[in-house]
Amino acid sequence: MSTLQLDRRRFLKSVAMATATAAAHESFAATTNNVSLPLLDPQVSDPPSIDGVTWDKAPCRFCGTGCHVMVGTKDNRVVAVAGDRHAPVNKGLLCVKGYHVGSILYGKDRLTKPLLKTDTGYKVISWDEAIQVIAKRVTRNPKGFAIYGSGQWTIPEGYACQKFIKGGLSNNHIDPNARLCMASAVTGFIGTYGVDEPAGCYDDLDAANVIITWGNNPAEMHPVLFSRFIDRRSRGEKVTLIDIGTRRTRTTELADHYLCFNPHTDLAIANGIMHQLIANDTYDKSFVEQFCNFRKQIDPNKPTLKGVPSTFDAFKQAVSEYTPKRVEEISGVPAEKIVLLGKLFGQRDLRITSLWCMGMNQHSAGTMINNLVHSVHLLSGHFGKPGDAPTSLTGQPSACGTAREVGTLAHALPGGRLVAKDAHRHETEDLWNLPRGRMNPKPGYHTVKMWESICTPTNEPGGDVDTIWVQVTNPGQTLPNLHKLFDRKADLKDKFLIVSDVYPTATTQLADLILPSALWVEKNGIFGNSERRTQQWFRQVTPPGEARDDCWQVIAVARALFEMGFEGMRDKDGQFLFHPQSQDEKGNEVPIWQWEHYYDKVNVDKTIFEEYRKFSRLKHKDLAPYDEYVKARGLRWPVVEQADGTWRETGFRFSGFDDPYV
Ligand code: SF4
Known part of the structure; x- marks a missing residue:
């Protein structure tokens, strides 16, 4: 057992996951005629060899982290789940939801037939x-x-x-329901970079010296990602965790600093950091001169996505009122903590990653707080290098x-x-x-x-x-x-x-x-996770009844x-x-609209994806051919073909050392 695996496991225990696993396991057994899924240890083998069990990959379908699981099937039934050690996202680890993802297929009340409402019922x-x-x-x-x-x-x-x-x-x-949860993340990215989606990736969590969680509780909501940097700390690396929030969470328990702010005043904290950077002359002048321009709103009561051009001096003036003392008055966060944040962002030799999710994205001023946190990273130059990233996490798998x-x-x-x-x-x-x-x-x-x-x-x-x-x-x-x-x-x-x-x-x-409907591995599928990673899987069991x-x-x-x-x-x-989706590889039409032919001679996911990926090249979000995803545990776009015919993913977007479009 490696030290890394042991420590990650210890972390999960420390947040009481083991208890939850046992409870969830019992509940699963109770709803599936006592046919239980083994909770396999990802450290044992790759995946474990069990008589008659066939294994294949799939992303977990529960959250935007996008962990890969190995799915064990036997007699047209999912009988085992293991963490996928070949997956760069989770390296074999799953959280309690991932370990139980197979159980969601087998509730007694699955819908199995079309039902039409009538005056007397369905x-x-x-x-x-x-x-x-x-x-x-x-x-x-x-x-x-x-x-x-x-x-x-x-x-x-x-x-x-x-x-x-x-x-x-x-x-x-x-x-989609994402309109309600992710809209301000999208407008924050588009307003700041002109294009949606995070520049950073999960590798940042392996390189950052400082992680700042903004209204975010990854210990419970994205535990596999949280374990990624907590594990580094437990191996002796110095990783400073700063939790900025309105309530204590399990993330707070492992934080070096907890900054409790009055609801909605995190905008003042971000402005306070930028004021510090300018007042102390510690902002990254070279980065700002090369890559940044400044914009402002004409009417703050009618903000537009990108505002109008402005100047550094106007920006400096706008944040000048956010002294540490003033930010303390607004937010309730002690002035010395604002000074601490300003000092950290002012250090070029540190790598700082900000993480957020629904706390910022479902905020009453969501676009603004997204813009401000991006701005803190850009002004300080903590952007575009491994470990330096403002990263919005997603809740849903795609x-x-x-x-x-x-x-x-x-x-x-x-x-x-x-x-x-x-x-x-x-x-x-x-x-x-x-x-x-x-x-x-x-x-x-x-x-x-x-x-x-x-x-x-x-x-x-x-x-x-x-x-x-x-x-x-x-x-x-x-x-x-x-x-x-x-x-x-x-x-x-x-x-x-x-x-x-x-x-x-x-x-x-x-x-x-x-x-x-069919669910998860009852159908072919492709998801895209929080770090631009596109993940493919094949149907492994058939759906129940007529689903x-x-x-x-x-x-x-x-x-x-x-x-x-x-x-x-x-x-x-x-x-x-x-029509393009119904053509087999020889150009013959297969009647995919008839269920008995949907998985016959044509992989509809593939024919759809091949059409879809033509769009991806219009804005440098290039996707590789479908078959590349079959071989991989996901690839992060842009994925660009190399001279030797291989396809290369991009971990760090907008970074000259990695992004082919910079
Ligand atoms: S962290 Fe998310 S993707 Fe990973 S196992 Fe848990 S629920 Fe699934």
């Missing part, structure tokens, strides 16, 4: 009937048909929905890969393009072989407007959405203001809610049509519409919208 219907019901809802009012998803869509699923809504229905009414990169948002297109820009729509129409003008330049309804609309009578202003198809999320539980945005739909008889899910939820309770892939469901509805003569489901040559 009745079982066939898939053919279900597909027809949805297709008729589309033809009844194509402009009022919306899709609502999440960062738990796989990349191909999100892409298929995106193409269906924006290329097929031309209404742009698609949004919030980055699907919601943000595929762009399953009402205003976005794949590859960082926007529906409102003529050139971007035209590029998309060309890549999808659509007639010019097919795509709608008006952004669709974002999450709140979409749900407001279905809760508004159709004959009233704003009530034009009459059908929402929900996949991979549970808005009946998670939307804000449920009474206004969800419950009111129950009284509106002409509104229709379709829910694809794996278990009954608060959302299925209000559904008019419930579709049973089917979400991606297939969308393609089947699209095909039903095509056969009804719905114009939007034809490309400009009259071919089916998903």
Whole structure:
């Protein structure tokens, strides 16, 4: 047993994970007829050899860390899970959720048949009937048909929905729940760098001397990442942990400094650090002169994403009031702690990584605090070197890969393009072989407007959405203001809610049509994690009953519409919208809209991905061919082909030593 592995294990015990593991294991056994999953020790072998068990890789489907697990299957059933020691993200370690990820497949109440609501309750219907019901809802009012998803869509699923809504229905009414959780991370990145997604990566956690958590609790929320630097400390390395938060957490227990601030005053702390850097003349002049410019808002009450050009002197003046004493008055953080932060950021020989997640991203001034923390790193030059990074972590396994990169948002297109820009729509129409003008330049309804609309009578202003198809999320539980945005739909008889899910939820309770979905390794998939890592896996067991892939469901509805003569489901040559996805390697069409052919001769994930990756090159987010991901435990984009034909990932974006586009 190596020291590293031992220490990581000790860390997990120190945060009481072992207890939680045992509890979760019992609960799993209780819901699966006492067929239990062994909790395998990743240190034993690679993976352990068990009679009759076949192993394959997959990313954990629980959080944005993107740990890889080895999945053991036997007799069409997941029977074991182990940490994947070949995975650079987690190096064999999993948290309690990862060790139990297999158990989510086997709850007794899995949905297994399509169910249609009637006056007397739900009745079982066939898939053919279900597909027809949805297709008729589309033809009844194509402009009022919306899709609502999440960062738990796989990349191909999100892409298929995106193409269906924006290329097929031309209404742009698609949004993920990531709208509610990640929006300010995205606007922070775009406002600061002009492009979304973190520049840094998890390797920063191996190189940083100082880690600062901003309203963030990785000890419990991203424990595998937390263990990565706590492990270094337990091996004798000096890693200073500074926890800036509004409440003590398990992260605080291991912090060297805890800075407790009054809610919403972290903006003053960031301004205070920048004031220190300028007042002490310790900001990185060379970095700032080479790489930074300054912008300001004209009207702080009507901020825009990028503001207007400004000057260093104006910036200096703007932060001048944030003396340590003034910041203490605002935030409650002692002035000497603000001085400490200023001194640390002023040291060129340190490497400083900031981590944040929902504390900053669901902040009442989320875009601003994101911008300010990026600005602290840029002003101090703690950027673009291993260990120097401002890094926003994601909660869902593919919030980055699907919601943000595929762009399953009402205003976005794949590859960082926007529906409102003529050139971007035209590029998309060309890549999808659509007639010019097919795509709608008006952004669709974002999450709140979409749900407001279905809760508004159709004959009233704003009530034009009459059908929402929900996949991979549970808005009946998670939307804000449920009474206004969800419950009111129950009284509106002409509104229709379709829910694809794996278990009954608060959302299925209000559904008019419930579709049973395949889950995790019951289907092929691709996720994109928090560090730009795209991760592929294959189906390893079949789904229960009549549960089917979400991606297939969308393609089947699209095909039903095509056969009804719905114009939007034809490309400009009259071919089916998903024609490129249905071609086998010899160019023969396979009827992938028929379930029995969905996994027959064509890997639909691959054909979708090969089309999608053409978008990735439009904004230097290059993805490699699908087959490269089959071989790897994920690759971080941009992934660029080398002279010898190999494909090279990029760990440190915007860094001259690593990023091919710098
Ligand atoms: S940290 Fe996240 S991705 Fe890793 S095992 Fe835990 S839940 Fe899964």
